[in-house]
Amino acid sequence: MENGTLASLTGITKVYRTGKVEVRALGGIDLDIKRGEFVAIIGPSGSGKSTLMNIIGCLDTPTSGTYVLDGQPVADMGIHELASIRNKKIGFIFQNFNLLAYATAYENVELPLIFAGAPGPVRKEKVMHSLSVVGLADRADHKPTELSGGEMQRVAIARALANDPEVILADEPTGNLDTKSGQEIISIFERLNSAGRSVVTITHDMTIASRCHRIVPIRDGLIESNTENGKDVDGTIN
DSSP: OOTTEEEEEEEEEEEEEETTEEEEEEEEEEEEEETTOEEEEEOOTTSSHHHHHHHHTTSSOOSEEEEEETTEEOTTOOHHHHHHHHHHHEEEEETTOOOOTTSOHHHHHHHHHHHTTOOHHHHHHHHHHHHHHTTOGGGTTOOGGGSOHHHHHHHHHHHHHTTOOSEEEEESTTTTSOHHHHHHHHHHHHHHHHTTOEEEEEOSOHHHHTTSSEEEEEETTEEOOEEETTEEEOSSOO
16 A cells, blocks of 8 residues: 555445345445545445445445555454454544433543543543544533534544544534534534544535545445546546
């Protein structure tokens, strides 16, 4: 993998089998993501974009093909190795926030640090720093039921940042938010990206996609084209 390339997927396929029925979710994906990129993956329902996101995020493994993340081949890793990679290198943000309802914002953000084995003082410093980045340090002791939708998503972003991951993966991060809150979330992504963070998002909202560096449209399990700065580019960017 060349310097500057964070993730490289080559010939990635994914086939789901139910009895004698096969469904090909991905039909051979070639995609490179550079360090510091802000990428939008777009496509209609059933296009394969969520499957692709799951493979990029090491939540699933491909049926065939190679995937190298931060210099490590991960396509054939076992579940424990993948869990370690996810915890150390990837920060996830979901449409439904996926916060623990009984836990405070502080405790939600602290979770990945606990899983990583970080000591208490380090956890406290990182949690408060992450909440400060999203403007919620003063809401650390509030539970999700005491927060707005936009604030809950900001807590989710803080949680994703806690372990200082190589890449942020966001799956429809504004799907459950009003327009104003959604724009605030994208502005946070832009600030994170400007500071050097790699961000990959799935979105159906072209207003949001247009604010990314590159748009990767996927349909029927294949990348149709990439657009970068308004111009079509090859599926693999080197």
